[in-house]
Amino acid sequence: MQMMAEALREAQRRTATSKFEAFQQQYKYDPCAFVHALVDFSGLPIGGPTFYQDEILQLLPEKKRIAVRAPHGAGKSCAAAWIVLWATLTEDDCKVPTTASAWRHLTKYLWPEIHKWAPRLQWHKIGIDPFTSDQLMKRSLMRLPTCEAFAVASNNAAFIEGAHALRICYLYDEAKAIPNETWDASEGAFASAGPDTVAEAYAVAISTPGPPQGRFYEIHKRKHGYEDWHVYHVTREMAIKAGLMSREWADQRKRQWGEKSALYQNRVCGEFAESAE
Numbered sequence: 723m724q725m726m727a728e729a730l731r732e733a734q735r736r737t738a739t740s741k742f743e744a745f746q747q748q749y750k751y752d753p754c755a756f757v758h759a760l761v762d763f764s765g766l767p768i769g770g771p772t773f774y775q776d777e778i779l780q781l782l783p784e785k786k787r788i789a790v791r792a793p794h795g796a797g798k799s800c801a802a803a804w805i806v807l808w809a810t811l812t813e814d815d816c817k818v819p820t821t822a823s824a825w826r827h828l829t830k831y832l833w834p835e836i837h838k839w840a841p842r843l844q845w846h847k848i849g850i851d852p853f854t855s856d857q858l859m860k861r862s863l864m865r866l867p868t869c870e871a872f873a874v875a876s877n878n879a880a881f882i883e884g885a886h887a888l889r890i891c892y893l894y895d896e897a898k899a900i901p902n903e904t905w906d907a908s909e910g911a912f913a914s915a916g917p918d919t920v921a922e923a924y925a926v927a928i929s930t931p932g933p934p935q936g937r938f939y940e941i942h943k944r945k946h947g948y949e950d951w952h953v954y955h956v957t958r959e960m961a962i963k964a965g966l967m968s969r970e971w972a973d974q975r976k977r978q979w980g981e982k983s984a985l986y987q988n989r990v991c992g993e994f995a996e997s998a999e
Contacts, residue, residue, distance in 0.1 A: 757770075768965070782805065788954060791994075794990070797964070797966050806871050809889065809924070810871050814866055814869055823897065868887065891925075895929070899932065933997075
């Protein structure tokens with residue numbers, strides 16, 4: 723009886739392992755399908771990703787580096803959280819450093835968003851148990867010793883150096899004010915990734931735009947040296963069409979702040995602009 727029970731447990735373990743391996747193979751390069759197939763949206767006001775979130779997710783495996791500028795309320799942190807979960811579940815040797823222009827963006831917005839979506843994954847389809855409290859912590863996620871996502875302050879460039887793995891995925895939240903030194907420090911992780919190497923590296927920079935200055939702005943203006951970045955602009959009308967921005971709110975802010983004002987251009991239109999004051 724004991725031998726039969728042990729054999730059954732071993733068979734169940736092999737079945738679970740093969741199911742998870744099949745999941746990893748299927749979604750390793752398809753974050754969009756990962757979200758649609760494995761995130762449970764039931765009971766939520768949104769029935770799934772917006773059309774532009776789909777496009778961003780689809781572009782990531784191909785373009786490798788994506789910079790997204792968008793107005794307030796367009797679902798930036800939501801998409802970032804999905805990317806973190808996809809990256810850490812579909813590769814066993816993975817590092818996902820997350821940084822932002824201010825620490826509160828990580829502690830109050832991005833990482834709570836990751837905690838929101840992780841329980842909504844359909845774990846029975848993935849083939850492993852849900853994250854435990856020892857794996858998914860306030861500002862880090864360690865699925866394996868070789869697979870980790872974590873928050874890093876952007877005001878000390880040295881903290882973001884040294885990430886090495888078969889898969890690297892840097893996530894820059896509210897990227898408009900991240901110091902140039904931090905961008906440059908993270909660049910070293912991309913040295914071993916490319917079509918002529920075994921490693922892969924992704925970068926996702928998301929932000930509401932600000933004044934026309936800084937690395938995030940230079941990337942979006944396609945300045946020399948940033949040709950390897952793909953830029954994506956979520957406009958006011960796209961956010962309204964997706965149901966994530968109220969047209970009434972947008973029109974009232976236009977009357978309140980003025981169409982030419984930096985506040986309106988940054989926060990409602992997702993454009994770079996600087997106040998004349």
